[in-house]
Amino acid sequence: MVELKSRAEIERMRVTGRFVADVLSELRERAQVGVNLLDLEKHVRRRIQERGATSCxxxxxxxxxxxxxxxTICLSVNDAVLHGLPFDYTLRDGDVLSMDLAVEIDGWxxxxxVTVIVGSASEEDRRLVCATEEALAAAIAVAVPGNRIGDISAAIAGVARSYGYPINTEFGGHxxxxxxxxxxxxxxxxKPGRGFRLVPGLTLALEPWFAATTDRIFTDPDGWTLRSADGSRTAHSEHTIAVTEDGPTVLTLAA
Structure with missing residues (x-):
């Protein structure tokens, strides 16, 4: 069942979104060579507790x-792309780190x-991260009343294909x-024009993610982390948006 939100409810989601964006911005600065993933997890726990928020x-x-x-956060390194379980790992030069955060504040x-490259960045990794960011922007741009979910999906896929990246559909936005x-x-x-029609009040998390050379994934022995089947690098970008009469509004922007 799809639940539409009022303008007031969307504004409450924006409050949560700003907090999420601020924490991810802090993590971008903290994700340096020599930093342990568990230290990033501890920072998120502390920030959530200080804010009186709840980890999803x-x-x-x-x-x-x-x-x-x-x-309280998914941290996925290199060939890991989704649901990365934080563990005792020290970031190395050139690591590709995806950080995925979902939080509830006052019921919303x-x-x-975001995906960052730690230290030195290869051109291939920059290109992969850029592709997910471009795909996210393309998806947001078509999230307007009257369009359909298929238009969003097709926009993401179009960017992936333009870069030559395979597309996995097991996990996506919601x-x-x-x-x-x-x-x-x-x-x-x-396919454009297919699926649920977009209407004002619809709120979505759009999250293009790509692996460089495969569309297949497998679950790590930790039972959570999803990795590319061939060990190729991965990247993931995501925003929470609202469909409004005036067009798409991104709710996960820093204050």
């Missing part, structure tokens, strides 16, 4: 994970992800608001 990941137990997730959720995952599902590939 803590105790999260979907069918695809192994038991409840006991961390926002979800966002509705959100009172909970982290709501209807509708937003795959990263689709």
């Amino acid at each position: 990941y803590w105790d999260y137990a979907p069918s695809f994970g192994r038991g409840p997730f006991r961390n 959720v926002a979800d966002s992800a 509705g959100l608001g009172r909970t982290m995952h709501e209807d509708p599902h937003v795959p990263n590939n689709g």
Whole structure:
């Protein structure tokens, strides 16, 4: 069931979104060579506690994970792209790190992800990260009343194809608001003009992610982290948006 939000409810989601964006901005600065992933996790825990917020990941137990997730952020390194379980790993020069954060404040959720390159960056890795950012921008641009989910999906896929990257549709974007995952599902590939019609009040998390040379993934032995099947590098970008009468509004922007 798709739940539409009022203007006031969207503004409450924006409050959460700004907090999420601010924390991710802090993590961008902290993700340096020599920093341990667990230190980034500790920073997020502290910020959530200080704000009186609630992590959407803590105790999260979907069918695809192994038991409840006991961390507050997903940290995915190099060939890991989604649901990365923070562990005792020290960042190295050239690592590609995706950071995905979902938080609830006063009953309203926002979800966002960024990918950074630690230290020196290869041209190939820059290109991969850039592709996800461009795909996200393209998806947001078509999230207007009257269009359909398929238009968003096709926009993402169009950017992926222009870069020559394969597309996986097992995991993609989703509705959100009172909970982290709501209807509708937003795959990263689709046909224009198909699917649920976009209307004002619809709130979505759009999240293009690509692996450099494969569209297949597998689950790490930790039971959570999803990795590219061939070990190729990955990247992930995400924003929470609202469809409004005036066009798409990004809710996960820093204050």
